Amino acid sequence: MSGSSLDQHFGIDSSLLPISRVLDEIPLGVAVLDHSRNIVFINRALVSLTGFDCSESYGIPCSYILRCNHCFHGCPVKQLSRENRSVTSESNIINRSRTKIPVRVTSSLLVDEDENSFGFIETFEDIRVLESECAKVDRVLKLDDMIGRSPQIQRIFQMLPVIAQTDSSVLITGQTGTGKDMLAEAIHKASVRAKGPFVKVNCGALPETLLESELFGHQKGAFTGAYENRLGRFRLAHNGTLLLTEIGDLPLALQVKLLSFLDDKVVYPLGSSKGVHVDVRIIAATNRNLEEMAQEGRFRRDLLFRLNVIRLELPPLSDRKEDISTLLDHFFRMMSLRFKSRAKSFSPEARDILLTFRYPGNVRELRNIVEYSVNVCEGDTIEVGHLPAYLIESADTEEIDVEFDDETGDDSEPVAVFKLDYPNWRAAEKKMIFEAMIKAKGSRTRAAAILGWGRSTLWRKMKRLGIE
Amino acid sequence: MIKILVPLLGDDVAPRFDLAPEAYIALVDNNHNIVEERTIVLSEASAETLCRMILDERITMVICGGIEDEYYQYLMWKKVAVVDSVIGSSSKAIALASRGALESGAILMERSSPK
Numbered sequence: 001m002s003g004s005s006l007d008q009h010f011g012i013d014s015s016l017l018p019i020s021r022v023l024d025e026i027p028l029g030v031a032v033l034d035h036s037r038n039i040v041f042i043n044r045a046l047v048s049l050t051g052f053d054c055s056e057s058y059g060i061p062c063s064y065i066l067r068c069n070h071c072f073h074g075c076p077v078k079q080l081s082r083e084n085r086s087v088t089s090e091s092n093i094i095n096r097s098r099t100k101i102p103v104r105v106t107s108s109l110l111v112d113e114d115e116n117s118f119g120f121i122e123t124f125e126d127i128r129v130l131e132s133e134c135a136k137v138d139r140v141l142k143l144d145d146m147i148g149r150s151p152q153i154q155r156i157f158q159m160l161p162v163i164a165q166t167d168s169s170v171l172i173t174g175q176t177g178t179g180k181d182m183l184a185e186a187i188h189k190a191s192v193r194a195k196g197p198f199v200k201v202n203c204g205a206l207p208e209t210l211l212e213s214e215l216f217g218h219q220k221g222a223f224t225g226a227y228e229n230r231l232g233r234f235r236l237a238h239n240g241t242l243l244l245t246e247i248g249d250l251p252l253a254l255q256v257k258l259l260s261f262l263d264d265k266v267v268y269p270l271g272s273s274k275g276v277h278v279d280v281r282i283i284a285a286t287n288r289n290l291e292e293m294a295q296e297g298r299f300r301r302d303l304l305f306r307l308n309v310i311r312l313e314l315p316p317l318s319d320r321k322e323d324i325s326t327l328l329d330h331f332f333r334m335m336s337l338r339f340k341s342r343a344k345s346f347s348p349e350a351r352d353i354l355l356t357f358r359y360p361g362n363v364r365e366l367r368n369i370v371e372y373s374v375n376v377c378e379g380d381t382i383e384v385g386h387l388p389a390y391l392i393e394s395a396d397t398e399e400i401d402v403e404f405d406d407e408t409g410d411d412s413e414p415v416a417v418f419k420l421d422y423p424n425w426r427a428a429e430k431k432m433i434f435e436a437m438i439k440a441k442g443s444r445t446r447a448a449a450i451l452g453w454g455r456s457t458l459w460r461k462m463k464r465l466g467i468e
Numbered sequence: 469m470i471k472i473l474v475p476l477l478g479d480d481v482a483p484r485f486d487l488a489p490e491a492y493i494a495l496v497d498n499n500h501n502i503v504e505e506r507t508i509v510l511s512e513a514s515a516e517t518l519c520r521m522i523l524d525e526r527i528t529m530v531i532c533g534g535i536e537d538e539y540y541q542y543l544m545w546k547k548v549a550v551v552d553s554v555i556g557s558s559s560k561a562i563a564l565a566s567r568g569a570l571e572s573g574a575i576l577m578e579r580s581s582p583k
Contacts, residue, residue: 038580059579064483064555067534072477072487072513094484094534096553096573 029103029124032110037062037077037120046124049103051096062122067094068105076107077120085109090127102127146182147330150320156183156312163310164190169262171247171307172285174314177364180285181245183314188241193281196240201233204249212254213270222271234267234278241281247307248288248299255300262306282307317359317366324355327363331370343377350384357391430465433458437467469503470496472565473527474558475518476507480577481554481561485535486515492558493525500566515539522548531561531570 020041023030029046031039039057042065047053052065063071069091070076076087086108094100104125111117148154163170164187172180181200188198206214213222217232233242244250250258261267262282266275284307293299317324328351336343346354350373359365369388377386384392432451440446448458462468472495474481475488482488488510495504510517519539522530529549543550554561556576564570 036580056575060555060575060577064480064533064577067483069484069487071483072489094486094536096534098535098537098540098552100536 026123029126031062031066031122031124033062033077033120033122035117035119037075039065040119049095049101049124049126050093066122066124068092068103070105076105077122080107080109080120082109082111082115082117085111093124146179146186147326148320148323149326150315150323152315152320153323156314159312160187161190163187163312165192166310167281168309169281169307170283170310170312171290172283172312172314173290174287175316175362176287177362178314178316179363180287180314181243183312184241184243184283184285187283188243188281191241191281193240197237198241198243199233199237200243200245202245203254204246208251208253211251212257215254216257216267216269218270219272222269226271230269232267232269234261234280235276237280238278239280241283244282244284246286247284248286248290248293252298252300255303259300259303259306262303317362321355324359324366327366328354328370331367332374335371335374339374341374341377342380343374343382344380346373346382347384350382350387353384353387353391426465429461430467433462433465433467469498470528470566471526472496472529472531472562473518473522473525474531474561475533476558479557479559481531481533481556481558483533483555485518485530485532485539485552487513488518488532489513491518491521493527494562496562496566500563502562502566519543522546529565531558531565 020043023032023041023043024045026043027045029049030041030043031046032041034040038059039062042050042052042054042057050057050065050067057065062077063075070089076089079087086106088104088106090102090104092100092102104127105122106125107120107122109117110119110121146153146157148157160183170184170187172183174180184200185198188194201211201215203211209223213226213230213232215233217230217235218226220226220229244258257268261278264275265277265279267278268275290299290304290308294301294304317327328346332343332346335341354366354369361368369391372388373382373386377383433447436447436450437444440450444458444462445455448455451458453461471493474492474494475485476482476490476492477488482490490510491508493506493508494502497503508521515536519542521527522543523546527548529551530543531551531554533552533554535550535552540550540552551561551565551570551572551574553573554570554576556574560576561570561574564574564576
């Protein structure tokens, strides 16, 4: 279609400058549509983006030429009205060269001087460059399956490639649910042992006798029930990495055996006097304080020194609040895809609760909360009601600041000003009584007065709470 | 005999292979007659699902709109003829394809003069 026919179509007098020539000079793809969403004109940039030229696309419904993802899922042009004249969305198109291109589409209503609409105009911005920039940022924020933008996590991500290239033992510490196992796997995958096996053993999951056989293997007939030879996890992990989780729960007798292995890299299966050389990198993980255990004699100090060659401490989620938002979005995307959920976002209130919660169970807890919410939500938005109940109760409790004033006593200062972070009223009441008793220097009569209770009430409550 | 699959949107060839909600399968004999036909509603629109169906059904020709090169090459490698970027009704496309007269990029739709 020529420029002049476009002008004639819309009754524009453009004898000086045909409108199509103006549109052709715009570096964004532009499509002009009539009322029925048939193509009237596409500019040069859109011709090069879609592969359809202007004359062959003329009069064809736009979805057949633009082949946009949103033609199938909520056409933005259909949402346009006099009140809502412009809509921007991100989508993708498949062009004639069979390439899928991510685009940002802005659809607008065309209206004349009398405010009567006579068609639509859509612009298409190729955002491939933007997406590849985002991917670069993502790579920085993501390591294997781990995600984080906090300085603590970034430091670990930066150290990890170097750590992976060495063959030294690694000790990963951190609270439960912080991602110790994932970090160990990331180290394995980034190391030269990546093609070898990654074997994981939970040292706290099995009784001592079984654990020894599980780790080091046994010979046929070594004990009752040993009907055949068993290789053991050390030998299964040959040329790979062995992750010993809950290393703090490893019995002392096995700690000696592990120590011996770390020294000479030879395992002795149960019932065999012949050692087997095994090439394995050891990564140990625990949520316990091994130094403290070593002081108490529950963990061998020499084993701790051998494992503690490289120490990685994963901070609890409450210490890296800036990661909560990133993790929340990541888990939400993951769970929505997995469960094919209709949910598209969190309501601001639900998001606030999730961003301020303390997460004693760390990342695992956050993940479980998102999984629960995505499953429970049947609409488009996850509301507060879709969150686990304990989260809402906790949020209510944390928000209340309670001040207990001593109105009856001589001192004008308050007895106690504290944040209500007790699990229940019983604990809070106990604390109040202690505070008052301290202030009253042990006098029950005066403590009762401070609390504003009768003496018998205080006595009854103290008895019920077991305060002597 | 050729066995043709057309990803559908209404009665037309779907503009996108990966987003088609239905697929039409026709068995065309050497006299260009459709001897068997059926329409399958897909449980979910996906290029992978369609490719699997194409191989399971032993389809010899696919007539579609926009298709990603990855799937186009895969089907060609599996010896399935793919006529893509077709715009128009599925019946017209099949009629032309059965006579060997359908080409990629064919526009079989009547252009409406813009209002």
